[in-house]
Every structure is written in structure tokens, then in C-alpha cells.
Amino acid sequence: MRVGRQQGALEAATDRAHLSRNSYADSGKLRARASIYKYRRPALDIVPWALAQVPWSGDETVLDVGCGAGGYLRGLGKSGQMRLVGMDLSTGMLREVRDSWDSARRPLLAACDAQSIPLRPASCDRILAMHMLYHVPDIGMTLKGLRDLLVSDGLLMAGTNGEAHLAELRDLFHEAHEEAEGRSLKAVPHWSRRFRLERGCELASATFGHVEVREHSGNIVVPDAQPVIDYLESTRSVMEKALSAGVDWKDVMSIAARRIGEIIEAEGAFRARTIAGVILCRP
Numbered sequence: 001m002r003v004g005r006q007q008g009a010l011e012a013a014t015d016r017a018h019l020s021r022n023s024y025a026d027s028g029k030l031r032a033r034a035s036i037y038k039y040r041r042p043a044l045d046i047v048p049w050a051l052a053q054v055p056w057s058g059d060e061t062v063l064d065v066g067c068g069a070g071g072y073l074r075g076l077g078k079s080g081q082m083r084l085v086g087m088d089l090s091t092g093m094l095r096e097v098r099d100s101w102d103s104a105r106r107p108l109l110a111a112c113d114a115q116s117i118p119l120r121p122a123s124c125d126r127i128l129a130m131h132m133l134y135h136v137p138d139i140g141m142t143l144k145g146l147r148d149l150l151v152s153d154g155l156l157m158a159g160t161n162g163e164a165h166l167a168e169l170r171d172l173f174h175e176a177h178e179e180a181e182g183r184s185l186k187a188v189p190h191w192s193r194r195f196r197l198e199r200g201c202e203l204a205s206a207t208f209g210h211v212e213v214r215e216h217s218g219n220i221v222v223p224d225a226q227p228v229i230d231y232l233e234s235t236r237s238v239m240e241k242a243l244s245a246g247v248d249w250k251d252v253m254s255i256a257a258r259r260i261g262e263i264i265e266a267e268g269a270f271r272a273r274t275i276a277g278v279i280l281c282r283p
């Protein structure tokens with residue numbers, strides 16, 4: 001029964017039509033989720049942090065697969081003369097990338113699935129796959145495909161979260177479900193475990209000769225309930241599928257909101273650990 005419920009969330013998290021038309025039809029839900037990191041202590045700007053993990057010559061050909069609204073492409077485009085390519089399942093996301101660049105300097109953009117990228121073998125110096133591989137149905141095949149697109153001294157940077165990332169918030173959501181339904185979702189593996197830092201490292205090691213993890217950790221300290229509620233609300237398109245039959249999303253959310261409010265009243269803020277980073281993969 002529990003596995004069945006999480007199976008629904010897993011299917012929604014890897015269903016390409018659902019992702020491109022719903023979860024990532026545009027950057028709205030992703031921005032709502034990302035806005036909680038304004039409360040990270042110490043403060044960290046994740047795009048420059050990730051890009052600074054490797055040196056750049058400034059003339060690489062870089063593919064950003066699952067580029068979303070193009071935050072990493074913009075981070076790279078500020079310097080040098082790189083040839084930038086952005087790909088994503090979602091045409092809405094790609095539209096946002098297109099509209100944020102002037103036409104002369106805009107990256108080459110294409111809507112496609114990371115599992116079948118229409119580029120020649122050995123045509124990329126660097127590939128970014130940031131916070132997206134857990135959405136790909138066949139991660140192993142995708143990693144092999146990405147490796148084949150790299151030149152022999154190329155590099156894949158795969159961004160993701162660690163196992164303990166925002167665990168307190170996940171637990172709170174599971175406990176809210178338990179209060180609504182009498183049964184916890186807590187013991188069931190979350191779909192994003194398909195490619196967190198720990199599992200991602202194992203998967204990448206099966207395909208790449210050299211794999212290295214760089215991580216950063218901190219805490220979010222949020223003095224108001226609303227940003228935490230907005231974060232949970234932004235996961236609805238996938239997490240609603242994990243609820244038991246007959247349990248209403250709004251009921252779980254109203255319990256979660258009450259619990260977040262109680263924690264803030266008692267402790268002055270809602271706190272959770274953040275652990276995320278990049279997996280650097282060389283052929």
C-alpha cells in the first residue's frame with residue numbers, strides 16, 4: 001500500500017509529459033522552492049558556487065541539459081566566448097531562457113529528452129546536469145549518453161542534494177500526512193533518492209573513470225511560516241500523488257502549516273539542514 005502511494009509520486013517525478021506540462025511548465029514552482037534558500041545560513045549563491053568548482057578557459061562548448069530557466073547558462077555567459085547549448089523537456093522553460101538573452105549572444109536552445117540528445121559524440125567539453133537526473137527515467141543510460149558526448153578530457157557536473165537535505169521538512173510533511181490519515185509516509189524512500197549525492201556517486205562511478213563529490217552544507221532559518229508553506233506547496237504536482245486515497249492535499253497542508261507555526265512560536269524560526277553539491281565526473 002505504502003509502496004503503491006510512493007510509486008505514484010515516482011511516476012509523476014519521471015513522467016516527461018507531466019514534468020514539462022505541469023511541474024516545469026514554467027519556472028514558477030521552481031522559483032517558489034528556491035526562494036527558501038534566501039534563509040540559508042551562511043548565505044550561499046549556488047550558481048557561482050557550483051561553477052567555481054572547476055576552472056574554465058572561457059572557450060569551451062558547454063551543454064546544460066535540463067537547463068530550466070537558464071540560471072547556469074547566464075552564470076557562464078557573463079564571461080568568455082563559450083559556445084553554450086541549453087536543452088530541456090519544457091518549452092516553457094526554454095522560452096524563459098530565450099527571452100532573457102539578447103538574440104546575438106543567446107545560447108543554442110532545443111527541446112529534448114536527456115535520454116536521447118541529438119548531438120554528435122565527443123562534441124562537448126563540459127556538460128551540466130543540475131538538479132535534474134532524478135527526473136530521468138533511465139539514469140544509467142543517460143549517464144552513458146552524456147559520457148559519449150564529452151571529449152576525452154571533458155567533464156560532467158551533476159548537481160543534486162544529499163540524503164539529509166531538508167530532512168526536517170520532509171519529516172514534518174510525513175507527520176502531517178500521518179496526522180491526517182493515521183499512517184506515516186516516513187519509512188518509504190522518497191523519489192528524489194534516485195539521484196542524491198550518495199546514490200548519484202555510485203551510479204556515476206559505473207560509467208565514469210573518475211568521480212568526485214564537492215558538497216556544501218548549512219541551515220535554513222526561516223522566521224515566518226509562509227516561505228516554508230510555499231516550498232511544500234511547490235511540490236504538490238508530485239507529492240500529492242503520494243497521499244493515501246481519500247486524503248486531501250489541503251488537509252495535509254493545513255496540518256503542516258499549523259505544525260510549522262507551532263515550531264516558529266516555540267523556537268523563533270523553522271530550522272532545517274541543507275546538504276547539496278555537485279558530482280564531478282570525468283571519462
Ligand SMILES: C[S@@+](CC[C@H](N)C(=O)[O-])C[C@H]1O[C@@H](n2cnc3c(N)ncnc32)[C@H](O)[C@@H]1O
Binds near residue numbers: 016020065088131137
Ligand atoms: C529542478 S529543475 C532544474 C533546472 C536547472 N538545471 C537548475 O538547476 O536551475 C529540473 C529541470 O529538468 C528538466 N527535465 C526533467 N526531466 C528531463 C529530461 N528527461 N530531459 C530533459 N530535461 C528534463 C525539467 O523540465 C526542469 O527544467
